[in-house]
Amino acid sequence: MRDYGFSAAQQDEIWQRWREGESFNSMGRALGAPMHVVRSFLAQTGGVRQAPRRRAERHLTAVDREEISRGIAAGESARRIARRLGRAPSTISREIARNGGREDYRATAADQEAHQRARRPKQAKLALLPALRAVVEEKLALSWSPEQISGWLRRCFPDEAAMQISHEAIYLSLYDPRRRQAINRKLTQRLRTARPLRQPRTARRPSGRGIIRDMVSISQRPAEVEDRAVPGHWEGDLVMGSRPSAIATLVERTSRFTTVVALPDGIKAEQVTPHLTRHLLSVPAQMRRTLTWDRGREMAKHRTITATTGMPVYLCKPRSPWQRGTNENTNRLLRQYLPKNADLRKYSQEDLNSIAAELNNRPRKIHGYRTPSEVYSELLKSGDALIV
Structure with missing residues (x-):
């Protein structure tokens, strides 16, 4: 691996800063090196640090x-x-x-x-097993995550070791230069982030929002919402594109079933409320129990939504996006389709329905690798969903 002029101590510092989520620019300033040099150093490994070679004590010296x-x-x-x-x-x-x-x-x-x-790694499993590689590449092309693929394979081929692989092995085949010949690396573009480098997760910086009249705090929400045992409780928020474009997302907590709502008129309360209300009314009555939303000014007319749909609206505490974590996770998935700098007004409701359908038909680990659509349909048919 080329060192790009960095000493061993500087290389250790680069990897440490990389794990902490620092930008290339920040790392370059700290090390007194151009940003593009730091990036090139990390790019040669795909963002995956290669452990130094060492011999086990039990081996002959x-x-x-x-x-x-x-x-x-x-x-x-x-x-x-x-x-x-x-x-x-x-x-x-x-x-x-x-x-x-x-x-x-x-x-x-x-x-x-x-x-x-003793050289490692040995030839990758995906390079040795063409049938497994073909299935993995097919699912990656459908924007399934490596973890979803791994779990789905275990579910579908429980007794065939040759048709199972860990999600980490898939990631390494995509990013580690020593294994890249095992799989089509262009499929990194179908991952959530579409990044050419494997990056550590960093926390989103939350931001506070304004005060809304007569709001009902999430602390007053029924206790039954927490354990997800009773379906029909929804979480929602706006996903912003280039200002002032946005779309609204609605996620049912038990099934993780997602609906994406076009907002062609704008993001003010009087512009959001009609579209949001119309979509909520399209949900079967037995699945309309509550709605939990971020504390944004687009919810200034929450009383109108409640009066029309019969769904109480509960608002999260300031700077607490984790209180509607199911929706936050879904919004991160949607960024794969709806970039932050895109004008979201260009997406029709039909376009957004297609995106939602793709998300709803991906297997989820939390559901034993069933899809949200499957679970949602089962809830509609079950006796629990009919209790109002």
Whole structure:
């Protein structure tokens, strides 16, 4: 790996700052190096740090092999050499046999061969199993996450080890340069972030919003909402594009079923309320219980929504997006389709319905790799969903 002029200590610092989520610009300033040099250093590894090579203590060392060579020259048996080195006789016998036998054994050559045989990583599983690779690439092309693919494979092929792979192995095949030949690396563009480098997660910086009249705090929300046992409780928020464009998202807490609402008129309360109300009214009555929303001014007419739909609206505390975490997670998924700098007014309701359908038909780990659509349909048919 090229060091780009960074010392070992500076390389350690780069990786530490990278794990903490610092920008290339910030790292460059701290290290006194141009931003593009820091980025190039990380890009050569795909953002995956390669562990330095080291030998396990149980393996023979170069010094051990020198002792073996001297023992052979002195005419000692493998058992006697093993006793002096504190090793098993079979270890010494195999070492001599795999390196030319007693006549041709050379310590330096044997040590180099052992070092080469121990190189990691070995050939990636996806490179060895074309059928598995084809399935993984097919699902990545559908924007499934590696974790969703891994869980789905375990569910569909429970007794076939050749058709199972961990999500970490998929990520490494996409990003680690030592494994990139195992899979089409262009499929990184189908991941949530579409980034060419694997980046650590960083916390979103929350921001406060204005005061809304007659608002009902989330602390007054029924206790049944918390455990998700009773369906029909929804979370929502706006997802912003280039100002002032936005769309609204609605997520049912139990099934994680998502609805995306176009807001072609704007993001003020009087512009959001009609579109939001119309979509809520399209939800079956038994699935309309409550709505939890971020504390944004677009909810200034929350009483109108409640009067029309019969759904009490509960607003989160300031700077507490985690109080509607299901919706926050969904909004992050939607960024794959709706970039922050895009004009979201260009997306028709049909476009947004297609995006929502794609999300709703992805398997979810929380559901045992069933899809939100499957779970939502089951809830509509179940007796629990009919309790009003």
